Amino acid sequence: xxxxxxxxxxxxxxxxxxxxxxxxxxxxxxxxxxxxxxxxxxxxxxxxxxxxxxxxxxxxxxxxxxxxxxxxxxxxxxxxxxxxxxxxxxxxxxxxxxxxxxxxxxxxxxxxxxxxxxxxxxxxxxxxxxxxxxxxxxxxxxxxxxxxxxxxxxxxxxxxxxxxxxxxxxxxxxxxxxxxxxxxxxxxxxxxxxxxxxxxxxxxxxxxxxxxxxxxxxxxxxxxxxxxxxxxxxxxxxxxxxxxxxxxxxxxxxxxxxxxxxxxxxxxx
Amino acid sequence: xxxxxxxxxxxxxxxxxxxxxxxxxxxxxxxxxxxxxxxxxxxxxxxxxxxxxxxxxxxxxxxxxxxxxxxxxxxxxxxxxxxxxxxxxxxxxxxxxxxxxxxxxxxxxxxxxxxxxxxxxxxxxxxxxxxxxxxxxxxxxxxxxxxxxxxxxxxxxxxxxxxxxxxxxxxxxxxxxxxxxxxxxxxxxxxxxxxxxxxxxxxxxxxxxxxxxxxxxxxxxxxxxxxxxxxxxxxxxxxxxxxxxxxxxx
Numbered sequence: 001x002x003x004x005x006x007x008x009x010x011x012x013x014x015x016x017x018x019x020x021x022x023x024x025x026x027x028x029x030x031x032x033x034x035x036x037x038x039x040x041x042x043x044x045x046x047x048x049x050x051x052x053x054x055x056x057x058x059x060x061x062x063x064x065x066x067x068x069x070x071x072x073x074x075x076x077x078x079x080x081x082x083x084x085x086x087x088x089x090x091x092x093x094x095x096x097x098x099x100x101x102x103x104x105x106x107x108x109x110x111x112x113x114x115x116x117x118x119x120x121x122x123x124x125x126x127x128x129x130x131x132x133x134x135x136x137x138x139x140x141x142x143x144x145x146x147x148x149x150x151x152x153x154x155x156x157x158x159x160x161x162x163x164x165x166x167x168x169x170x171x172x173x174x175x176x177x178x179x180x181x182x183x184x185x186x187x188x189x190x191x192x193x194x195x196x197x198x199x200x201x202x203x204x205x206x207x208x209x210x211x212x213x214x215x216x217x218x219x220x221x222x223x224x225x226x227x228x229x230x231x232x233x234x235x236x237x238x239x240x241x242x243x244x245x246x247x248x249x250x251x252x253x254x255x256x257x258x259x260x261x262x263x264x265x266x267x268x269x
Numbered sequence: 270x271x272x273x274x275x276x277x278x279x280x281x282x283x284x285x286x287x288x289x290x291x292x293x294x295x296x297x298x299x300x301x302x303x304x305x306x307x308x309x310x311x312x313x314x315x316x317x318x319x320x321x322x323x324x325x326x327x328x329x330x331x332x333x334x335x336x337x338x339x340x341x342x343x344x345x346x347x348x349x350x351x352x353x354x355x356x357x358x359x360x361x362x363x364x365x366x367x368x369x370x371x372x373x374x375x376x377x378x379x380x381x382x383x384x385x386x387x388x389x390x391x392x393x394x395x396x397x398x399x400x401x402x403x404x405x406x407x408x409x410x411x412x413x414x415x416x417x418x419x420x421x422x423x424x425x426x427x428x429x430x431x432x433x434x435x436x437x438x439x440x441x442x443x444x445x446x447x448x449x450x451x452x453x454x455x456x457x458x459x460x461x462x463x464x465x466x467x468x469x470x471x472x473x474x475x476x477x478x479x480x481x482x483x484x485x486x487x488x489x490x491x492x493x494x495x496x497x498x499x500x501x502x503x504x505x506x507x508x509x510x511x512x513x514x515x516x517x518x519x
Contacts (some may be wrong), residue, residue: 175343176366
């Protein structure tokens, strides 16, 4: 018996119960997916549902295999990923820059306020036709879409993040004789790091929405294009496969941001 | 050069808002000599904090002027340590802003932290420290720019009573050892008497100086020991009466 003296049997039981519960949750999560796929496949095989409309797991797997073999899967992923990346960088970077500008000049902030509210309420997809005319029917219009959908939200949430920073902390810095630039660099920006990370998290998702919307409107490549194309020629296997790839991509991007968040906010733990 | 560390001459202050005008300070004149510890007591909302803001240049008085000889350090009610900086880096905030030689400042801060019992916590984050330790760190942050006069705005108000007594004792000792001049705002009469050479009683808003009590308790005693002195009680009673606190019956 090698139970460490500080581990009481109550604690051993507690830890056991904890482990069992974790295992149960994980099994449940994986089991649900497995059962769902199984049911879908069986229902399609036995013609309870029409696989022409609903597709089925084996056909999705086959479609993915074909896309992998002719290499087009990676082209479409690459195109969507790149468009999302540029849209994200421009939207988030530009939004933060503008937010700093609005913080710097409260007068400018108050003048801009009603315009931001209106632009925020406007469904960005309505700008699609304009963007296509202005930027051409290629990737730039799609990146423009992702930019527009993320930039306004970024400005609004960052400005309110800046304003949430404790006024007394700013007073403390002023008492030390800090310049406005020093206040920005030493308190405002690091102090609103949590809002910044929230903005980044939201923007990764929003940009993907913008890119897919853009690809629906105008494109020759990308997962959005694949989905629309699949729908138009009634290849639901292609649509399902693209959605699956898109879901995995979104999850990976979210994981990446969460990982970065943990690294950046070490002081909160 | 004036012989005073701080000279407040006929300072008056009015606040403007779209709705109305508020007179925070009617007229205050006060001098503080080098090495002196002076406390301001007064009813809440009487413009004590406004006065400190004016002294360190954060607010412009409507009338009069506050003249300071030497450098001023401001200590606020709450510690306001930046959560994302370690204790050491928090204490280096002032030297960073004022563009000191950071190597030297770092050595100085580490020495102060060591000397006042925070040496082993230099690389901790603020949230890992107790309230009293955080307030001590805030004092060291203020001392890191080597000020000649410290303005203390109810520096212990956010602490629980036990910690408050202990930290007041420590802060008074630290300020005495570092030979700093201090002007403290508080609403705790006992705290003011136990720490100060003089207690200035202010009237309700708009503030003016009502009276000034030189505290003649033995100078070498710590604030906690001074609380045990016989005269402490009579000072307390006198200032209590002067403040004329009314608790309205419901």
